[in-house]
Amino acid sequence: MTGPSRSAGRRRRGLAGVALATAAAAGLAGCGGGPASTPGSTAIDYWLWDSVQLPGYTKCANAFEAENPDIDVRITQYGWDDYWSKLTASFVAESGPDVFTNHVSKYPEFVQRGVLLPLESLEATASVDPAEFQPGLAEIWQGPDGSQYGMPKDFDTVGLFYDQATLDEAGLAQADLQDLTWNPDDGGTFEELLARLTVDANGIRGDEPGFDPDNVEVYGLASGGSGGYNGQTQWSWLVGSTGWTFNNQDTWGNEYNFDDPRFKDTMEWYFGLVDKGFLPPFGIVGANPNASQQVGAGTAALAADGSWMIRVYNGLEGVDMGITKVPAGPSGKPSSMYNGLGDSISAQSENPEDAARWVHFLGSDKCQVIIGKEGTVFPARPAGTEAAMETFEAQGIDPTAFTDLVENDNTLLFPVTDHGATITSIMQPVMDELYIGTEDVSVLDEINSKVNALFE
Numbered sequence: 001m002t003g004p005s006r007s008a009g010r011r012r013r014g015l016a017g018v019a020l021a022t023a024a025a026a027g028l029a030g031c032g033g034g035p036a037s038t039p040g041s042t043a044i045d046y047w048l049w050d051s052v053q054l055p056g057y058t059k060c061a062n063a064f065e066a067e068n069p070d071i072d073v074r075i076t077q078y079g080w081d082d083y084w085s086k087l088t089a090s091f092v093a094e095s096g097p098d099v100f101t102n103h104v105s106k107y108p109e110f111v112q113r114g115v116l117l118p119l120e121s122l123e124a125t126a127s128v129d130p131a132e133f134q135p136g137l138a139e140i141w142q143g144p145d146g147s148q149y150g151m152p153k154d155f156d157t158v159g160l161f162y163d164q165a166t167l168d169e170a171g172l173a174q175a176d177l178q179d180l181t182w183n184p185d186d187g188g189t190f191e192e193l194l195a196r197l198t199v200d201a202n203g204i205r206g207d208e209p210g211f212d213p214d215n216v217e218v219y220g221l222a223s224g225g226s227g228g229y230n231g232q233t234q235w236s237w238l239v240g241s242t243g244w245t246f247n248n249q250d251t252w253g254n255e256y257n258f259d260d261p262r263f264k265d266t267m268e269w270y271f272g273l274v275d276k277g278f279l280p281p282f283g284i285v286g287a288n289p290n291a292s293q294q295v296g297a298g299t300a301a302l303a304a305d306g307s308w309m310i311r312v313y314n315g316l317e318g319v320d321m322g323i324t325k326v327p328a329g330p331s332g333k334p335s336s337m338y339n340g341l342g343d344s345i346s347a348q349s350e351n352p353e354d355a356a357r358w359v360h361f362l363g364s365d366k367c368q369v370i371i372g373k374e375g376t377v378f379p380a381r382p383a384g385t386e387a388a389m390e391t392f393e394a395q396g397i398d399p400t401a402f403t404d405l406v407e408n409d410n411t412l413l414f415p416v417t418d419h420g421a422t423i424t425s426i427m428q429p430v431m432d433e434l435y436i437g438t439e440d441v442s443v444l445d446e447i448n449s450k451v452n453a454l455f456e
Contacts, residue, residue, distance in 0.1 A: 041072050042354045045097040048075065049083040052311060056374035060367040064358060071354050091115050094348050098355040099362075102150050102344040104140055104416050105230070108252075110344070111143050112418070117345040118147035122356035125151065125345075128363070133380045134406055136250075137340040140416055144252050150342020151363035152380035154371070156307045157336040157411065158237045159401035161292075164320040166218070166301040170196050170205070180327035182238060184265040190327040194220030194278040197301035206278060213277025220278040222291035222300035226271075226435040229427035230415060233291070233305050236337040239266040240412035241329020251416040254455035258427070259448035264441040271434050282435045295319065307402040308377050314397060325401040336402075338411035340380060378402065419454040426450050 048057060054077050061073035076097070078086055084106065090096035091113070102110070110116050119125035125148075130138035133152040141150030160177070167173065172193075181188040198206035198220040205211065206220060227234030230246075242262040247253025257263060273279035280289070280300070292309060294300035296316040304326065305313070313321045326334045343362045349355045361367050368379035372387025375395065379385055385403065392399040405411055417423065430447050433439035 041070050042351050043072050043074055044099060044351065044355055044358050046073055046075050046358065047083070047087065047097040047100040048077055049080050049101060050308075050376075051077055051079075052376050053371070053374070056371045056376060059370050059374075060362065063366060063370065064361045067361075068357060071357065073358055091346070091348065096346050096348055098349040098351060099343055099345055099359055101153065102342050104339060104342075104414050105420050107141070107149055107342070107344065108143075108416060108418050108420060111149055115347050116149045117347050117349070117352055118143075118149060119151060119345065119356070119359070120148055122345070122352055124353065124356035124360040125363075128152075133363075134340075134382065134385065135409070136338065136411075136413065137380045140251055140340060140413060141342045142251070150344050151359045153341040153343055153362065154308075154368075154377040154379050154384075155338065155340040155406065156377065157338060157402045157405045158233055158304055158306055158326060159336075160324045160326060161295060161303045161305055161309070161313045162301060162322050162324070163295060163298075163316075164322050166197060166298075167322070170301075172196065174322060174324070177322075177324040180324075182241065182327040182329050184238075184242070184262075184269040184330075187269060188327065191273075191278070194273070194302065195276075196220075198278050200277070206276070211277065213275065216277045216280075218298065219280050219294070219300045220302060221273065222294040222303035223280045223282075223285040223289045224291045224304070225285070225289050226282070226428070226431035228431055229423050230337070231431075232337045232339065232414065235266060235270045236412055237304060237326045237335055238270060238329065239263055240335030240337070241327070241331055241333065242266060243331045245412065246415040247417065250413050253415065253417060254452075256423075256448055256451045258451065259445045264444055267434055267444070268441050271437070274435070274437065282432065282437075292316065307399070310392065310397060310399070311376055314395065321397075323398060323401045325404065333408075333410050334405065335410055335412050336405045337414055338406065339414040422454055423451055 048054065057075060061075060064073060065071065087096060087100060119128055128138055128148045128151065134155055137152040137155055141148055141152065143149050180190045180193060182190040192207065195206035198216060199218040200212040201215045201217050202212065224234045230236060239262060244257060244260055244262040247257060248255040274281050291303040291305050292312050295303050295313065296319055326336060328334045343359050345352060345355045345359055365381055365383045368381045368384030369387045371377065372379045372384040373391055375388060375391035378388050389399050389403065426447060430439060430443060434441065
């Protein structure tokens with residue numbers, strides 16, 4: 001709900017208070033943004049979940065308000081889990097934000113519910129030119145009806161983070177991490193690297209005689225959990241390098257491929273790393289593992305993680321961060337999940353045209369360069385991407401492990417699909433069982449049939 005009415009104002013103050021209380025409990029910033037609404041101006045509520053990006057978007061809001069003095073942007077930030085539950089509840093209560101940061105795993109459900117406005121239906125966002133953004137980012141926000149439901153915001157890919165000290169201790173150099181190869185049969189040079197980086201309680205490495213896989217102190221690869229149905233940072237970059245795809249279409253697919261031998265072989269190799277001692281057992285990391293914390297604590301040498309985590313890894317105390325690209329697979333190329341966030345406009349907005357002006361600004365070079373200079377993510381527009389690269393490089397960080405994947409089209413799109421929540425409920429427990437070792441990959445035949453039955 002928007003507009004400068006007194007009742008709406010009371011509701012917004014309540015939401016902000018909840019955000020602050022929730023964030024305080026989680027140790028995060030609760031909300032931020034410009035000052036209270038100027039008398040006679042229109043208030044546009046904007047929600048996002050990433051506290052790290054909050055300062056950058058506050059700068060964007062200030063720049064937008066300077067150009068549009070008749071609009072006040074009010075930003076509220078929640079943590080990831082609270083964000084989606086509160087957003088859904090706000091739509092039910094017809095009290096949601098005008099504009100919000102959206103995720104490709106979530107927006108199909110919002111499209112079905114009719115709570116998003118097509119951008120082309122509003123003057124300021126009537127024309128979104130896909131060519132102005134990094135390849136594919138605009139297209140993934142096009143619904144099955146061809147409407148544009150999100151303004152491209154940023155993108156992410158996956159790379160390998162490590163502590164230089166772990167390489168030194170293993171007698172390895174950065175060159176040993178270049179041009180790695182992987183396959184599901186013997187793991188290629190990537191598995192050789194993981195073995196070398198793994199150390200048991202007696203100081204014996206995973207590639208040395210006498211190594212004890214049941215008594216490991218430093219695992220070669222950090223755990224990000226089982227990965228659910230998309231395995232974004234866990235295994236998508238592995239199975240994608242076999243030539244496998246999630247389903248029968250780039251977006252809005254209706255026939256999944258979890259029963260494909262390439263998928264099953266990859267899962268067997270990946271979760272088989274537990275028995276070899278190269279990946280932490282499920283019982284050690286639990287259901288919500290944090291790969292960056294494992295690297296920071298020295299219990300894991302290498303972590304596959306997203307580009308949005310660069311600042312986190314770079315800030316780990318006592319860690320001399322390095323980044324290298326994911327290995328090339330049986331296809332002869334590396335691969336990474338390619339995901340892009342978007343900004344969407346609520347169909348409940350009382351001021352949709354003003355909301356569209358804000359969304360247009362969010363997708364402009366001006367805002368995306370501001371975000372790029374913050375050095376938190378890679379913005380969707382090339383100018384913003386370049387600004388981010390310059391910021392990272394000025395900090396001594398080489399970001400090309402992430403950007404080369406996009407430039408060379410070595411990407412696997414995050415699956416945009418109907419029934420996302422149901423697919424998650426089907427796949428998550430099974431993937432957990434594969435990780436724990438209580439199921440084997442043959443179960444994926446039955447599970448794939450259950451998923452595809454959703455589309456019949």
